[in-house]
Amino acid sequence: MNEDINSSAKIIGFREWISLPGLDLPAVKAKVDTGAKTSSLHAFDIRIEKEGRKNFVCFKVHPMQNDSTLEVQCRAQLIDKRIITDSGGHKEQRYVIRSTMVLGGVKKRIEITLSNRETMRYRMLIGRSALDQFYIDPSQSYLTGKSVKVKRFLKELKLVLKK
Numbered sequence: 001m002n003e004d005i006n007s008s009a010k011i012i013g014f015r016e017w018i019s020l021p022g023l024d025l026p027a028v029k030a031k032v033d034t035g036a037k038t039s040s041l042h043a044f045d046i047r048i049e050k051e052g053r054k055n056f057v058c059f060k061v062h063p064m065q066n067d068s069t070l071e072v073q074c075r076a077q078l079i080d081k082r083i084i085t086d087s088g089g090h091k092e093q094r095y096v097i098r099s100t101m102v103l104g105g106v107k108k109r110i111e112i113t114l115s116n117r118e119t120m121r122y123r124m125l126i127g128r129s130a131l132d133q134f135y136i137d138p139s140q141s142y143l144t145g146k147s148v149k150v151k152r153f154l155k156e157l158k159l160v161l162k163k
Contacts, residue, residue: 012143014140016144017142030126031126041112056078068118076099081095084115
């Protein structure tokens, strides 16, 4: 057996349900992207607010894939601005925040860039810097399942959207 294998690491699929509790996002379908260093979250209506010596990013998120009717307002401290090259080779300056990600019961503080992912299939990409406690099985999806909180959120969301 390989001694480098971390026995406490969790196995995840190429896409999983995550939550970002610090951003009031209990359920976001995310795709694992080992080609990206930093995670990326769909955001729009992005604006900067100054509070004392700190800058905050205020933005909105459509957390559900293929649904722009639900908008969640988010706010996080701005930690950086970076030039990011996307998979098509296009460079874009993005705001960078930190937030706690919960995936399969593992809580981890990660860096997230904000980008309009409206035309993308997944609202979030999980970059490799957020994956050091996980092994990825690219042939599987949703190995961590949906938590009770995610199931409750989705049920409430469906009720709201029916009204």
